[in-house]
Amino acid sequence: MDAKELKKxxxxxxxxxxxxxxxxxxxxxxxxxxxxxxxxxxxxxxxxLFSGELESSExxxxxxxxCTYCRDCVERCSANVSxxxxxxxxxxxxxxxxxxxxxxxxxxxxxxxxxxxFGKELxxxxxxxxxxxxxxxxxxxxxxxxxRYLEILEKLGIKxxxxxxxxxxxxxxxxxxxxxxxxxxxxxxxxxxxKKFICMCTTCVFxxxxxxxxxxxxxxxxEVVKRLPEVEHKKLGTKVTYHDPCxxxxxxxxxxxxxxxxxxxxxxxxxxxxxxxxxxCCGGGGGLLVTNNPLAEKLAEKRVNQALEIGVDTLVTLxxxxxxxxxxxxxKNSGKLKVKNLLDxxxxxxx
Amino acid sequence: xxIKKVLVEIVGEENVRDALAELYVYGSxxxxxxxxxxxxxxxxxxxxxxxxxxxxxNEIIPVIARGAGSGMSGHSVPIDHGIVLDMKGMNRILEIxxxxxxxxxxxxxxxxxxxxxxxxxxxxxxxxxxxxxIATIGxxxxxxxxxxxxxxxxxxxxxxLGMKVVLADGEIVNLGGKTRVEAAGYxxxxxxxxxxGTLGIxxxxxxxxxxxxxxRCLGMATFEKLEDAGNAIANIIASGAEPSMLELMDNxxxxxxxxxxxLGLPDVEAIILFEADGKVKEAVDFEMQGMKEICEKHDGKVxxxxxxxxxxxxxxxxxxxxFPALSRYKEGFACTSLADDMAVxxxxxxxxxxxxHEIAEKNGIIMTAYGHCGSxxxxxxxxxxxxxxEQWEAAKNAVEEVYDYVxxxxxxxxxEHGIALSKAPAWKRxxxxxxxxxxxxxxxxxxxxxxxxxKLMDAxxxxxxxxxxxxxxxx
Ligand SMILES: Cc1cc2nc3c(=O)[nH]c(=O)nc-3n(C[C@H](O)[C@H](O)[C@H](O)COP(=O)(O)OP(=O)(O)OC[C@H]3O[C@@H](n4cnc5c(N)ncnc54)[C@H](O)[C@@H]3O)c2cc1C
Ligand code: SF4
Ligand code: SF4
Numbered sequence: 001m002d003a004k005e006l007k008k009x010x011x012x013x014x015x016x017x018x019x020x021x022x023x024x025x026x027x028x029x030x031x032x033x034x035x036x037x038x039x040x041x042x043x044x045x046x047x048x049l050f051s052g053e054l055e056s057s058e059x060x061x062x063x064x065x066x067c068t069y070c071r072d073c074v075e076r077c078s079a080n081v082s083x084x085x086x087x088x089x090x091x092x093x094x095x096x097x098x099x100x101x102x103x104x105x106x107x108x109x110x111x112x113x114x115x116x117x118f119g120k121e122l123x124x125x126x127x128x129x130x131x132x133x134x135x136x137x138x139x140x141x142x143x144x145x146x147x148r149y150l151e152i153l154e155k156l157g158i159k160x161x162x163x164x165x166x167x168x169x170x171x172x173x174x175x176x177x178x179x180x181x182x183x184x185x186x187x188x189x190x191x192x193x194x195k196k197f198i199c200m201c202t203t204c205v206f207x208x209x210x211x212x213x214x215x216x217x218x219x220x221x222x223e224v225v226k227r228l229p230e231v232e233h234k235k236l237g238t239k240v241t242y243h244d245p246c247x248x249x250x251x252x253x254x255x256x257x258x259x260x261x262x263x264x265x266x267x268x269x270x271x272x273x274x275x276x277x278x279x280x281c282c283g284g285g286g287g288l289l290v291t292n293n294p295l296a297e298k299l300a301e302k303r304v305n306q307a308l309e310i311g312v313d314t315l316v317t318l319x320x321x322x323x324x325x326x327x328x329x330x331x332k333n334s335g336k337l338k339v340k341n342l343l344d345x346x347x348x349x350x351x
Numbered sequence: 352x353x354i355k356k357v358l359v360e361i362v363g364e365e366n367v368r369d370a371l372a373e374l375y376v377y378g379s380x381x382x383x384x385x386x387x388x389x390x391x392x393x394x395x396x397x398x399x400x401x402x403x404x405x406x407x408x409n410e411i412i413p414v415i416a417r418g419a420g421s422g423m424s425g426h427s428v429p430i431d432h433g434i435v436l437d438m439k440g441m442n443r444i445l446e447i448x449x450x451x452x453x454x455x456x457x458x459x460x461x462x463x464x465x466x467x468x469x470x471x472x473x474x475x476x477x478x479x480x481x482x483x484x485i486a487t488i489g490x491x492x493x494x495x496x497x498x499x500x501x502x503x504x505x506x507x508x509x510x511x512l513g514m515k516v517v518l519a520d521g522e523i524v525n526l527g528g529k530t531r532v533e534a535a536g537y538x539x540x541x542x543x544x545x546x547x548g549t550l551g552i553x554x555x556x557x558x559x560x561x562x563x564x565x566x567r568c569l570g571m572a573t574f575e576k577l578e579d580a581g582n583a584i585a586n587i588i589a590s591g592a593e594p595s596m597l598e599l600m601d602n603x604x605x606x607x608x609x610x611x612x613x614l615g616l617p618d619v620e621a622i623i624l625f626e627a628d629g630k631v632k633e634a635v636d637f638e639m640q641g642m643k644e645i646c647e648k649h650d651g652k653v654x655x656x657x658x659x660x661x662x663x664x665x666x667x668x669x670x671x672x673x674f675p676a677l678s679r680y681k682e683g684f685a686c687t688s689l690a691d692d693m694a695v696x697x698x699x700x701x702x703x704x705x706x707x708h709e710i711a712e713k714n715g716i717i718m719t720a721y722g723h724c725g726s727x728x729x730x731x732x733x734x735x736x737x738x739x740x741e742q743w744e745a746a747k748n749a750v751e752e753v754y755d756y757v758x759x760x761x762x763x764x765x766x767e768h769g770i771a772l773s774k775a776p777a778w779k780r781x782x783x784x785x786x787x788x789x790x791x792x793x794x795x796x797x798x799x800x801x802x803x804x805x806k807l808m809d810a811x812x813x814x815x816x817x818x819x820x821x822x823x824x825x826x
Contacts, residue, residue: 014737045372
């Protein structure tokens with residue numbers, strides 16, 4: 001196999017000292033238990049593909065794609081190795097070598113056909129304000145919630161400008177379709193031609209910051225933290241737990257911001273057994289929801305059980321994908337745990 | 352495949368893998384070495400291990416026990432192929448007995464998990480290596496692991512009370528016991544400590560623990576001259592002080608932390624971190640004051656000292672970030688573990704650090720000197736371009752020179768990480784008599800040489816060609 005993309009990561013692959021520190025918190029390894037399921041194992045497999053000692057195979061592809069991009073490994077790494085970036089290179093090489101996954105292709109076709117991950121004709125809630133706002137596929141689909149979230153911005157003194165946007169292209173990148181991503185990026189820029197904007201979705205903002213370096217994507221939470229204290233709002237007096245989305249806590253180093261919002265709106269926070277940069281992943285990232293849905297749900301189930309064990313009935317989070325995955329499992333289970341977006345609480349407080 | 356079929360019958364399909372990719376992953380560890388096993392098994396019970404070993408012994412198939420695979424010298428690399436036993440699935444804590452101050456665990460229990468489980472009882476298991484977050488108790492015993500606090504608390508050896516072992520013929524034996532003292536026959540459980548998987552498969556271990564200290568105080572001293580820092584360390588130990596940590600960082604370590612991590616450590620030739628712990632503040636103060644004075648006597652400047660947990664974290668930050676920093680010290684260079692943990696007499700600590708720099712410079716590679724000098728361990732890392740053949744030749748020369756020097760001053764090849772493959776040639780040269788005695792013991796306990804064969808005393812004489820190395824080297 002021509003490991004064209006992995007070759008660019010040779011230095012990084014050599015820098016990995018293979019210490020296995022990245023076993024400690026890797027959610028996939030903790031669930032499945034073979035070394036190839038953990039971050040080091042995946043790096044070793046990537047090395048094998050790069051060096052030619054391994055030929056691509058279904059077995060290897062399963063391992064390389066069974067990763068949530070949670071960055072727990074990066075956080076614990078002895079050498080600051082950017083594991084997800086190496087895995088993206090490996091995924092791209094595997095795809096270029098002919099690897100095909102029906103579920104992946106179906107998802108990408110949906111984006112190509114409709115501009116969103118649901119494959120539905122979704123209408124943007126167009127607004128003609130001043131500050132461009134990117135909603136992202138998941139919020140685009142949640143019309144009612146999104147209306148309220150846009151109202152939050154208005155109450156905070158921001159006049160949102162919403163256009164007929166398209167997907168940021170994350171699934172192309174994460175699933176190894178580099179060329180398709182390049183094409184899609186052009187379409188994204190055409191439909192959403194702004195340099196500086198507010199981004200409502202965690203996944204989009206993190207992806208855009210990495211993949212569109214010329215754009216300035218402000219995460220909605222940064223605005224809420226800044227502006228909420230200046231605006232009249234009430235204390236809610238409720239009790240919740242907060243699940244740190246990987247991209248927020250580890251990816252963008254925002255551990256305190258959501259907590260300060262909860263404090264501001266008078267919500268008591270009961271921490272989960274793992275939180276902040278050590279928070280366990282819900283299983284929803286890195287394409288795992290489509291690659292291995294039962295595994296993604298199993299990881300979410302852990303979070304649901306942890307929340308119930310600490311005695312709360314509401315889990316709030318920020319990432320719409322976490323919300324979807326944990327919420328889906330919570331309702332399938334006992335239905336005892338409500339899953340909400342932190343913005344829902346902000347809206348309550350501003351109402 | 353025959354081996355696989357037999358193993359599947361013993362442990363079930365879900366616990367056996369022989370896909371090339373899986374073998375490739377289990378073929379390397381945190382060392383430079385790699386070799387493919389024939390099959391990987393994840394046993395769940397002692398009985399399963401017994402059956403596997405009986406079968407392997409009959410068929411003369413190598414068996415390599417593997418914990419986290421964090422050994423730095425090729426400990427769990429299956430140089431003769433065979434069966435890798437991934438012990439991480441056997442991770443139950445079987446007993447915590449506070450009144451008798453011991454615990455009994457399966458050997459796949461991770462060190463930090465054990466410490467988390469016993470902490471609520473106000474006790475801890477102290478010999479933890481830096482890798483304690485992933486290292487297994489079995490791997491630690493087989494390596495006689497020790498760590499940052501071993502200067503006060505000792506190594507794994509000092510905490511093993513007893514163990515259950517599957518011997519090479521499949522027999523299950525209980526060695527040692529649960530009591531603090533024992534004067535009854537050969538203490539074979541102690542022989543297992545440091546055996547690197549060559550004498551038996553440790554399946555269960557009884558380890559003592561001790562009360563957690565109530566107070567901890569950490570200080571930092573900077574030195575314009577590395578030599579002064581080395582002498583200060585030797586003097587602290589000779590003074591009868593009881594540090595719970597005594598660490599050295601040389602100028603390369605400091606520079607690496609500053610360039611890669613922007614931590615702004617003082618730009619000096621050496622830093623010493625010294626810590627004391629205990630029950631009573633006066634006693635801890637006394638230790639800290641004593642160490643401070645010795646540092647100052649050797650022209651050291653004590654720049655920080657604190658009991659506060661947050662402050663201590665700050666003081667320790669540079670040491671903590673040393674590994675990632677070294678990896679990022681020079682573009683195109685990677686950090687390798689070769690000649691990385693020599694045991695050195697205290698009086699030679701400073702000279703050794705300087706000698707290491709001299710050898711590195713001569714050979715055109717970068718070497719740092721740092722480590723648990725209070726326990727007599729001098730750590731190094733070799734930073735080199737691992738893709739270049741000449742760099743490997745240079746590293747090989749440097750390693751030889753370092754070990755010759757260490758031997759000449761009465762030091763020992765490894766004070767912490769063990770021998771396995773990378774360190775075997777130098778160690779065998781230095782310890783011919785010991786090697787012969789060990790071969791006799793090995794032959795008595797494992798006549799068919801199935802347990803982690805060709806390691807330690809039986810390892811090849813050239814570490815660079817002992818196995819393929821894990822880096823792709825351009826001609
Ligand atoms: C970043 C880093 C830092 C480190 N720091 C330290 C340190 O401070 N101090 C230190 O001492 N070491 C250190 N090490 C080395 C290593 O982590 C330790 O020696 C550790 O004890 C190895 O445990 P493991 O579970 O990874 O064992 P492995 O590496 O899997 O195995 C080590 C040896 O033990 C044998 N073994 C494993 N389990 C069993 C068993 N159940 N029965 C019989 N034999 C068995 C194996 O066959 C092998 O020979 C470090 C390593 C890394 C990568
Ligand atoms: S990103 Fe998360 S799931 Fe993927 S290898 Fe790292 S720790 Fe494991
Ligand atoms: S923690 Fe980092 S350096 Fe260690 S094995 Fe994992 S990726 Fe490699």
